[in-house]
Amino acid sequence: MEDQRTRLAAVPDAGAEDGAAPFQVVDGAWSDGVAAKTTSTVEVHSRLLRVMAKERDAASTAQDRMFAGALIEVLDSPNLRLPDFPETAQKLDRQLATLDPNYSQVMHTIEADPTLVGRIWQIARSPRFPKPPNSLSMAVSRVGLVEIWRISVQMALEAIRIPDGPYKAMADGNRLHGVLVGDVTAALAKERRGPQFLAGLLHDVGALVILEAAARTNPDARFVDRLIAQHHSAFGMLVAKAWSMGPDVIRAVGFHHDPNAISAGLMELPRLVAIADIAVSGALDHRRARESFPELAIKQVALGHMEPSRPMVLADRTIDRLEKEGLDVVGTAF
Numbered sequence: 001m002e003d004q005r006t007r008l009a010a011v012p013d014a015g016a017e018d019g020a021a022p023f024q025v026v027d028g029a030w031s032d033g034v035a036a037k038t039t040s041t042v043e044v045h046s047r048l049l050r051v052m053a054k055e056r057d058a059a060s061t062a063q064d065r066m067f068a069g070a071l072i073e074v075l076d077s078p079n080l081r082l083p084d085f086p087e088t089a090q091k092l093d094r095q096l097a098t099l100d101p102n103y104s105q106v107m108h109t110i111e112a113d114p115t116l117v118g119r120i121w122q123i124a125r126s127p128r129f130p131k132p133p134n135s136l137s138m139a140v141s142r143v144g145l146v147e148i149w150r151i152s153v154q155m156a157l158e159a160i161r162i163p164d165g166p167y168k169a170m171a172d173g174n175r176l177h178g179v180l181v182g183d184v185t186a187a188l189a190k191e192r193r194g195p196q197f198l199a200g201l202l203h204d205v206g207a208l209v210i211l212e213a214a215a216r217t218n219p220d221a222r223f224v225d226r227l228i229a230q231h232h233s234a235f236g237m238l239v240a241k242a243w244s245m246g247p248d249v250i251r252a253v254g255f256h257h258d259p260n261a262i263s264a265g266l267m268e269l270p271r272l273v274a275i276a277d278i279a280v281s282g283a284l285d286h287r288r289a290r291e292s293f294p295e296l297a298i299k300q301v302a303l304g305h306m307e308p309s310r311p312m313v314l315a316d317r318t319i320d321r322l323e324k325e326g327l328d329v330v331g332t333a334f
Helices: 002-009 041-058 062-076 087-096 103-111 114-124 136-143 145-158 168-189 195-202 205-217 221-242 247-255 268-287 294-302 309-324
Strands: none
Touching (some): 041 062, 041 221, 114 136, 114 145, 136 145, 145 195, 168 205, 168 309, 195 221, 195 247, 195 268, 205 221, 268 294, 268 309, 294 309
């Protein structure tokens, strides 16, 4: 992806129109990442242990050594010290998998999770809808069961807690970016619930693991940025494995920065995630008066399988929807 980044940054006078100031030309955020080296999570784990040991030994400060050492401890720990994948999401997934879900059972699952109930009320009362509901049942109907499942899944990212400090804002932006990319990936696949949303949601989850270790050890920010760029896809594969995601999701997380690096029969979902990632970042760049040429990047990834206009429209719609729910998407740094 580095060659693509260089070409994009070299394009002059981006976004200039008659009577309008030219946009600032920026590198696409999707270029700041490297795909995993293999689709095998066992090999990814072994390689990360070796690389982190080298990083620890080469670190120039005590904090940087502690940071690399903390990542080694994470890799050596059962399930990467991750919180369990939300039980509510698992229950809802099973209940909604039937052709005719039992509504009373679904409501019981929702009502048993106060955090989820609060989130449903928040969305149902947002400016996205003309008037507030007068019951939880009405709120659930208004938000929709598929979207409620998505919210329950998003709580997996929120459970990876980053304490207050310089890395919390980065983590918050990472989570919001995952929601956006998950929504667009699912829309591109025309599958509102399933592995497409999960793959998009979790595509950068490896960065959260790295940020959590950084928040505990206070390393140099440049060191953190470099490890995220180089290794978040590999860490993300291990997170997806620990949370019992299927092989399609694991591969998509590991190769969303270079979907064409794996065999043609396995690249469909990684390609959709890559396209959604580009579209979301490019749409946000445009709203921030910046130009990163996402249409060109989408063409390079899609290899003729998709016109750039569709993912760009879907990204704009998703951003608009979340902003109507009260989220400051454009103002969030990620």
